[in-house]
Amino acid sequence: MSGLGELDRPGTPDSPGGWDERSREWAAGQDDVPEQPASGPVTDVLGPEVPGSDVPGPDRSVVPPARPRRTAVDPVKALMHRHRELCERAVDPLEIAAGLEAHGVTDRTAARFRHRDVFSLAEELYARVPRDEDAPSRTTVPSAPRARADWALLALLPGALGAATLAGARFTEGQLRLIVAAVGTLAVALAVRAALSRGPLRLADRTARPTGGWTCWLIAYAALGDALLRAALTGGPDAPPTAAPAGVLALALSCAPALWCAHLFTARARRRLAASRGLEEYATSVQPLLLGTFALYLAALSGLLALCGAGLGEPVAYAQSLTLGALLLLARLLAAHGFTHAPARVLAVTAGAEALALAAVFAARLPGCDVLAVPVETLVTAWGTGAVPALACGTGALTLLIHSSRTLTRASAHATPDASC
Numbered sequence: 001m002s003g004l005g006e007l008d009r010p011g012t013p014d015s016p017g018g019w020d021e022r023s024r025e026w027a028a029g030q031d032d033v034p035e036q037p038a039s040g041p042v043t044d045v046l047g048p049e050v051p052g053s054d055v056p057g058p059d060r061s062v063v064p065p066a067r068p069r070r071t072a073v074d075p076v077k078a079l080m081h082r083h084r085e086l087c088e089r090a091v092d093p094l095e096i097a098a099g100l101e102a103h104g105v106t107d108r109t110a111a112r113f114r115h116r117d118v119f120s121l122a123e124e125l126y127a128r129v130p131r132d133e134d135a136p137s138r139t140t141v142p143s144a145p146r147a148r149a150d151w152a153l154l155a156l157l158p159g160a161l162g163a164a165t166l167a168g169a170r171f172t173e174g175q176l177r178l179i180v181a182a183v184g185t186l187a188v189a190l191a192v193r194a195a196l197s198r199g200p201l202r203l204a205d206r207t208a209r210p211t212g213g214w215t216c217w218l219i220a221y222a223a224l225g226d227a228l229l230r231a232a233l234t235g236g237p238d239a240p241p242t243a244a245p246a247g248v249l250a251l252a253l254s255c256a257p258a259l260w261c262a263h264l265f266t267a268r269a270r271r272r273l274a275a276s277r278g279l280e281e282y283a284t285s286v287q288p289l290l291l292g293t294f295a296l297y298l299a300a301l302s303g304l305l306a307l308c309g310a311g312l313g314e315p316v317a318y319a320q321s322l323t324l325g326a327l328l329l330l331a332r333l334l335a336a337h338g339f340t341h342a343p344a345r346v347l348a349v350t351a352g353a354e355a356l357a358l359a360a361v362f363a364a365r366l367p368g369c370d371v372l373a374v375p376v377e378t379l380v381t382a383w384g385t386g387a388v389p390a391l392a393c394g395t396g397a398l399t400l401l402i403h404s405s406r407t408l409t410r411a412s413a414h415a416t417p418d419a420s421c
Contacts, residue, residue, distance in 0.1 A: 075112070075113050080125050080129065086099040086100075093122040096122035097118045097119050098410070098411040098413075098414075099412065100118055100121070101118060101410060101411050105118055150198055150199075151259060154195040154198060154199075155199070155255050155258075156255075156256050157191040157195060158188050158191040158192045158252040158253075159249075159253035159254075159255060161187045161191050162184070162188050162249045163253075164184065165181065165183075166249055168180040168184060169181050189216075192252070195259065196332065200262040200336065201259055201262050201332050201336045202336060203335055203336060203340075211331065211335070211344050214344075214347040214351040217351045217354070217355070218327075218347070218351055218389075218393070219324075222244075222247050222248055222321060223244060223245060223247070223248045224241050224244075225358070225385075225388075226385040226386055226389075227241035227244065229357065229358060229376075229380070230385050232362060233373075233376075233385075244317070246308045246310040247305065247308070247310040247317060247321035249308050250305045250321055251321065251324065251325055254301045254304055257297055257300035257301065257304075258297055258332075261293045261294075261300075262329075262332075262333055264296075265289060265293040266414065268289050269289060272286060272289070273411055273414050282409070283409040286408070287409050290405060294329070294330070297325070297329055298325075298326060302322060305318055305321055316383050316384045316386035316387050317386040323389075323394040323397050324393045326394075326397040326401075327347070330343070330397060330400035330401060331343035331346065331347055333408070334400065334403070334407065334408065337413045337414070339403075339407050339408075342400065343400065346399055349396065350392045350395070353388075354388060354389055354392055357392075360372045360373055360376055361373045
């Protein structure tokens, strides 16, 4: 009876044909099959029940547990299955590298998969993922975007319309001046929207949190806020505040330098992405590029402010327009690369700070609330009314600059080429 039991065990070497192909598979998989409970039924490994044998037959109603996939020999295969969707829709290995970086994979992590860096690991994942043979060949390097005539010409439109509106307002009087100013302001706003909807500063995510309201408030304060704050501190306003359009005109003219600087940064960053072999190396090379293009825009805006005569009456107004332009550029640049949360928060806080300064001055007129206007009065006495927006916009711009140096230097921010550029 025990002899028949031994013959029914496929893993016993003494049995005839004990080490056939099926037995080798069974023996190789013993490390992967979990232990059966002592009181549980015997699985199909023991074979069918033999009449007269002491070994009971298997319970056919119980399905043996599936073997877990063995990944110790090929660790890259497990990573490929985990990120299969990313690997299948990637247009090149660099997009896979950027996606892995966004999921927290670093060069040190890639070493665990027997690769020197994330780029080498991404190349293997891209090569191993099956694709349609009839599909067109894919390039392995994302091409740098080229400047297009449509957005390059649209970038000049806001400045041209702003200059025409300012000229029309100076040569008209009364109600006609108000009509010209209103129509011109609307035309400039539509031109700015058209310019930003194309090219390197167009939004990557159409469902992002809208920031147009905060932007409009910041620009309106740049035109009217200083006069309103000055009148509020002196007991007014007794009349509508007088606009200061020079700074706003310079900002409208700076749309063209902003788009060209953004294009320069995007194109150079993608070229360096193709030449880099490590995430840290890429971040180190892109950070000076970001700071250089940002400084280039500030230099262009400074020249436009001097050309428009902004800050002649009050020097701090020059810093007010400069910091506002820097804030708006960084916010739009981050949003164009998919980072929309921080710009929305910073713009909201900056606009709220300016509104709070005005509200504090008016609230100080209430009995016993004089202390509310003390911070604003101290700041205005020392530096002028333009110090309030300059301080708020400068703090916001510095915050976004620090945030940009950590986010826009990632490979994931520049992996996918933008056809509109």
